[in-house]
Amino acid sequence: MTARDTAILRVENISKSFGPTRAVIDVSLELRAGEIHGLIGENGSGKSTLLSMIAGIHARDQGSMFKSNRPYDPLSPAQANEQGVSMVVQELGLVDGLTVTENIFLGKTQQFARRGIINLKRMREEAALAFASWGIAPVPLDALAGTLTVEEKKLVELVRALPTDPDVLILDEITAAFSHNNRVALYELLAELKSQGKLILFVSHNLSEVLALADRITVLKDGEKVTTLDAAESSEDELKRLMVGREIKETYYYTPARLADQEPVLIADGITVAGVLISVVTESSRRTSTYKSWGKLYMLDLLWVILSRAISAVDLFFGQTQQISSLAQASLSRFREKRFRPRHGEV
Amino acid sequence: MFLIVHIAADFRFLTARNLGIIISHAVIPTFVTWGMVFSFTSGMIDLSVGAIVILASNFAGFLGLKWGYAGLLLGGLAAGVFLQALNGFVFLKTNIPPWVAGLGMAMIYESIGAIYSNLAVRSGGMVVTLGSKLRALGELPFNVLMLVPGMVIVYILFCRTSIGLNVRAVGSDLRVTRQMGIDPERAKFLGMVVCGVFLGLGSAINQSYVGQLLPRTGLSSVSFIFQPLTAVLIASSMSAIFNVVIGVVIGTISLSALFNALTLLGVPSGTWQEVVMRLLVILVTIVSMGDEEGIVK
Ligand SMILES: Nc1ncnc2c1ncn2[C@@H]1O[C@H](COP(=O)(O)OP(=O)(O)OP(=O)(O)O)[C@@H](O)[C@H]1O
Ligand SMILES: [Mg+2]
Numbered sequence: 001m002t003a004r005d006t007a008i009l010r011v012e013n014i015s016k017s018f019g020p021t022r023a024v025i026d027v028s029l030e031l032r033a034g035e036i037h038g039l040i041g042e043n044g045s046g047k048s049t050l051l052s053m054i055a056g057i058h059a060r061d062q063g064s065m066f067k068s069n070r071p072y073d074p075l076s077p078a079q080a081n082e083q084g085v086s087m088v089v090q091e092l093g094l095v096d097g098l099t100v101t102e103n104i105f106l107g108k109t110q111q112f113a114r115r116g117i118i119n120l121k122r123m124r125e126e127a128a129l130a131f132a133s134w135g136i137a138p139v140p141l142d143a144l145a146g147t148l149t150v151e152e153k154k155l156v157e158l159v160r161a162l163p164t165d166p167d168v169l170i171l172d173e174i175t176a177a178f179s180h181n182n183r184v185a186l187y188e189l190l191a192e193l194k195s196q197g198k199l200i201l202f203v204s205h206n207l208s209e210v211l212a213l214a215d216r217i218t219v220l221k222d223g224e225k226v227t228t229l230d231a232a233e234s235s236e237d238e239l240k241r242l243m244v245g246r247e248i249k250e251t252y253y254y255t256p257a258r259l260a261d262q263e264p265v266l267i268a269d270g271i272t273v274a275g276v277l278i279s280v281v282t283e284s285s286r287r288t289s290t291y292k293s294w295g296k297l298y299m300l301d302l303l304w305v306i307l308s309r310a311i312s313a314v315d316l317f318f319g320q321t322q323q324i325s326s327l328a329q330a331s332l333s334r335f336r337e338k339r340f341r342p343r344h345g346e347v
Numbered sequence: 348m349f350l351i352v353h354i355a356a357d358f359r360f361l362t363a364r365n366l367g368i369i370i371s372h373a374v375i376p377t378f379v380t381w382g383m384v385f386s387f388t389s390g391m392i393d394l395s396v397g398a399i400v401i402l403a404s405n406f407a408g409f410l411g412l413k414w415g416y417a418g419l420l421l422g423g424l425a426a427g428v429f430l431q432a433l434n435g436f437v438f439l440k441t442n443i444p445p446w447v448a449g450l451g452m453a454m455i456y457e458s459i460g461a462i463y464s465n466l467a468v469r470s471g472g473m474v475v476t477l478g479s480k481l482r483a484l485g486e487l488p489f490n491v492l493m494l495v496p497g498m499v500i501v502y503i504l505f506c507r508t509s510i511g512l513n514v515r516a517v518g519s520d521l522r523v524t525r526q527m528g529i530d531p532e533r534a535k536f537l538g539m540v541v542c543g544v545f546l547g548l549g550s551a552i553n554q555s556y557v558g559q560l561l562p563r564t565g566l567s568s569v570s571f572i573f574q575p576l577t578a579v580l581i582a583s584s585m586s587a588i589f590n591v592v593i594g595v596v597i598g599t600i601s602l603s604a605l606f607n608a609l610t611l612l613g614v615p616s617g618t619w620q621e622v623v624m625r626l627l628v629i630l631v632t633i634v635s636m637g638d639e640e641g642i643v644k
Contacts, residue, residue: 076526081528093526094523095515095516095519095523095527096520097516097518097519097520098519102516106516106524107527109512113509116508117508118507118508120506
């Protein structure tokens with residue numbers, strides 16, 4: 001048997017550009033069942049982009065993919081899922097306004113429905129079972145995802161990826177958010193999956209972790225594959241050299257979610273009193289994120305009331321206030337779009 | 348607080364009769380708000396809801412005069428669902444933001460209403476008038492009794508079916524929801540249709556309550572949504588304690604009580620009541636935020 005036959009997933013000469021940025025250039029991989037395959041590279045080297053193409057999140061520009069020697073062209077993560085490929089993405093991938101249980105089974109609730117009505121109790125039990133059977137630290141199942149810590153969110157994402165029983169599990173920088181205990185639990189889980197003959201694609205900036213965990217390691221640099229090597233025959237120093245061609249002093253890493261946390265909730269220029277009222281309303285509706293759009297509309301409502309009061313006080317155009325306030329209303333929606341950008345964070 | 352109002356209003360506030368009036372007045376806004384929860388939550392901000400209720404009420408009355416209560420309900424439901432589905436189609440198939448498209452649809456629906464009432468007047472009549480017929484649905488106790496099955500159905504649809512789940516998911520995080528294999532357009536459209544069901548029921552009760560509803564023009568029907576909006580704000584500020592479905596009922600009843608109290612206290616209805624209501628909502632919001640500061644941080 002050649003390597004070609006034992007490969008569960010083959011990626012041949014795939015490329016992907018975002019506008020002028022060539023994120024992935026002509027990369028080929030042969031990945032085996034029952035292997036943990038590490039993927040390393042500097043920030044921006046194309047790891048996430050490559051994996052996203054495998055997981056059906058991004059379409060590739062060029063190249064082809066084969067799973068179990070059959071052409072593999074997922075058009076969406078859901079399609080990839082159906083074909084046994086599941087990914088925990090690097091950025092946070094939960095719906096904040098839904099509970100943990102709802103997040104885990106979002107898009108897969110049919111199995112719990114009778115005559116269209118979901119059996120919440122059974123769904124919750126199934127979720128609890130998933131945490132327990134995979135040995136993952138439990139997370140409050142009825143909590144809204146938006147109220148969880150980053151680590152808890154990652155645990156939920158991991159659990160969500162597992163019940164579909166994927167034969168390819170892709171983990172993009174999942175351990176960065178994990179405590180020591182959860183890391184150990186994850187390593188055990190991966191060893192178990194590996195023994196079941198699954199392929200695990202694993203990205204981490206922690207090279208000693210990758211060396212300890214992976215069977216083989218592929219190094220990316222500037223979107224191109226540098227090499228694939230056996231972990232047992234490599235070292236941190238060698239990997240660093242391959243990644244950058246010089247010694248790395250430290251790896252600096254940022255989580256987009258952290259940055260976003262520091263951004264102001266609202267940038268309101270031009271309006272003072274209304275602005276304060278509006279930010280109060282936005283903030284209150286932000287806490288229950290399902291009602292984001294309501295919060296936005298309430299801003300419009302408030303502005304409209306204030307404005308129409310002002311207009312009717314002046315009573316321009318011979319009492320034709322009705323038309324003016326409707327006009328004002330129409331333009332306000334556009335005004336709102338431009339001026340108010342509710343963001344996650346503090347007022 | 349209620350006692351103070353009670354005394355200040357010459358002991359007219361906390362009477363059984365007046366409480367009945369308060370709850371009666373809350374029924375129609377409750378149905379409309381329940382409906383709007385299914386559309387607005389997914390970002391389908393639809394400013395034509397008021398215009399739809401006016402048309403659907405008239406259609407409910409029209410069929411009601413033919414077929415009795417069954418016609419009343421059927422007319423409201425058919426018109427509500429049809430117009431919301433049409434809105435959903437227009438919102439999703441054009442690239443116009445729902446805010447703007449909704450205003451456009453409101454104008455169209457208002458015009459249809461105006462044409463209809465002009466035609467009716469020209470042929471020597473009036474818009475649909477129930478007179479003394481079919482008025483029980485809008486009166487105590489039937490209007491309030493409608494709230495109970497209504498609440499159960501809304502709860503099931505919003506919290507326990509994939510329609511509600513997907514609507515909530517799309518409204519909270521479109522990108523992730525799409526990644527989980529859900530078609531956002533389909534989810535939004537279904538939300539609009541369900542919204543139409545509750546607008547339709549609200550319209551049937553509305554027609555039965557008022558007997559005759561004159562179409563309005565000049566986008567004045569848009570202001571119809573402000574009370575439901577406020578109710579949702581109240582509901583969402585209580586979402587830690589109550590499910591939004593119940594929160595909406597509490598919200599509409601509190602608002603109805605507030606309007607009622609203001610009227611009893613002699614505050615002119617319309618402008619000033621509106622202003623007082625909004626100030627109060629802001630106050631409540633600020634206070635409730637202060638309470639939760641410790642938890643949020
Ligand atoms: N959606 C996108 N739109 C535009 N450019 C993108 C997008 N996603 C990635 N890129 C760009 O493609 C290149 C590769 O990014 P990618 O996220 O794949 O790198 P990475 O190796 O995963 O980096 P990191 O270690 O920071 O996660 C970068 O230059 C990045 O800016
Ligand atoms: Mg990445």
